[in-house]
Amino acid sequence: MSGGQVKIPATYMRGGTSKGVFFRLQDLPAAAQVPGAARDALLLRVIGSPDPYGKQIDGMGGATSSTSKAVIVSPSTRPGHDVDYLFGQVAIDQPFVDWSGNCGNLSAAVGPFAIAAGMVDPARIPENGLCVVRIWQANIGKTIVAHVPVSGGAVQETGDFELDGVTFPAAEVQLEFLDPADEGEGGGGAMFPTGHLVDDLDVPGVGTLRATLINAGIPTIFIDAASIGYTGTELQDAINGSPQALAMFETIRAHGAVRMGLIAQVDEAARRQHTPKIAFVAPPATYGASSGKRVHAQDIDLLVRALSMGKLHHAMMGTAAVAIGTAAAIPGTLVNLAAGGGVRTAVRFGHPSGTLRVGAAAVEANGQWQVTKASMSRSARVLMEGWVRVPEM
Template structure:
């Protein structure tokens, strides 16, 4: 019996924000995986180690959490005035599925340094000391992200004293600008509108089977997100992962809210479609500022934050906060009358600091009201990124795309 040898694919393992993933240059992938389809999905699942009924990813590069089961494909820009195309795949842990429906805001941070280090940015634009603005075309959602990459001695600067709650060690600060991050075109659906609020409302009455009617803010900025009040779910907004992830009934209620929100936003046509769109929308619950202890034991005082937010990713409470959901939080907080804005105390604001399970994060957004429609032109936050390992990833030849 003959055995196919493992194939070797150049790759870089990177942390971006509070996530990490396997980065590939498009041209380094096997030919059949350079285009969307089953061959690409099969390859990336095998890289990560999915599907894994044990939920450990022992035989792959994944970390068995939504924050660490990710792959990124980088290619030369297909859009003028950009440096790279960035395509993101969220790999399911226990099912044979790769979700391409949204972006990862945390890994967006690492795209800039990867682009600089791998020659996608012209050398003439890279200063000896300072920063270089890398214009990224986010191919999943068709949006521009500007990643301001620090440079030292002509190379990407990775070390520094910037501290990010949810990341153990300090690193160099990277500023992210999400340009026009709302859904301008809309994804369709009767009675829905393009822009930040697909229903046209700042607050909706959301009918959730088995739960009843909940007030919700449905927004498509950064990533489609369903915001609800923590108190309506029996939470106070200071919960850490075990309080939610160990409660199967709570997870089921939150998934029901996500499905109802997806239907109301026109993201899916039937409840069963939610299983093939696990990455979006997100569901998050908000509450007024309150003292709590973060997962590290660090004390967070109510006076330090404007509100508390907890969000779910791939069916589990996130250990910190997704970057794209942070954009949604910033945009919603800036619009008077949304649930996020009200939890933060109401009024006009261009920035907000919120508490999450690992600590706090400050995000800003510029919004405008024109012809009765809210738009967000820009959202800004600081993260960090670092190369963890580079070289080649190996996968069994049996999954080599044909």
């Protein structure tokens, strides 16, 4: 019917500290089952973008980088994998979908979604215990292994695992990001694209900043908090309430992206909001988290604050956590130095909502660092399932 709405099967899920609309590839309209303008237009309309009001009132988005997301899952044709997982970061006030990186938080929901959608061999799903789901992350060409709790042959979503940045406890989903460094198409072609653990990054209007530029989990620019006048204990309002601060971080991000080989000119960064991320680090300090609870210096190894889609994140992006764990494991990076230096296999860092522990296994061979695996725990839950409706296009 002309002028009507199209119904598309969909599931609205929380994964870690993010939310997104999940689709089975086969359920999308034919034109949107392949990459291109039709797919992007559909997801923009589903999420409610572009919205000049910045609220996404007429869509499923929640008007933040953490809630303006879409996921497409399909049975994998890649040997040794159960599903292919494609992530789209939907811009809020601009008409584009950024496919340049992964969402580590929503990665926690892919395994549960795949099991519930019948994409995992029933013979591999225990009656009770953990179901191992091998996920091919199609954006960056990497493998993620999810250990999903199962009870009574179905995904167990409730539990007592607490994740700072998420109000209610849930069941723990353990994630392993295999060979997370060197993002290939999504990165600059190496874990440290410049060949250095620390670079001098010249940023017009800001100065020369020491920076660790790393491709692990997601391309990330790390700088010292003190070098830009911060302590590392800041909460969202301290950054997001300052247009000058946001402009400074975007300028640093753009110049870092050029240095990493992700873009050729700084003005290209405006169309590549999802990657790279930018974060600032500092040694441990006691502070009050956004929930009101105290985070004590003795309980953490370092402080990290990260920006996503131009705003300070309310907690920590899962992919940035992989970058943090990887950089912390390599002596001499700014992240490692903020944590006290030395060899480390895991760190617990403070973020605006509390703390997070992430591990990484790093080895040095012939002067080159390699990371075989990064790991962390998240949780996931189905919030709503059924159909999402969009006007006919």
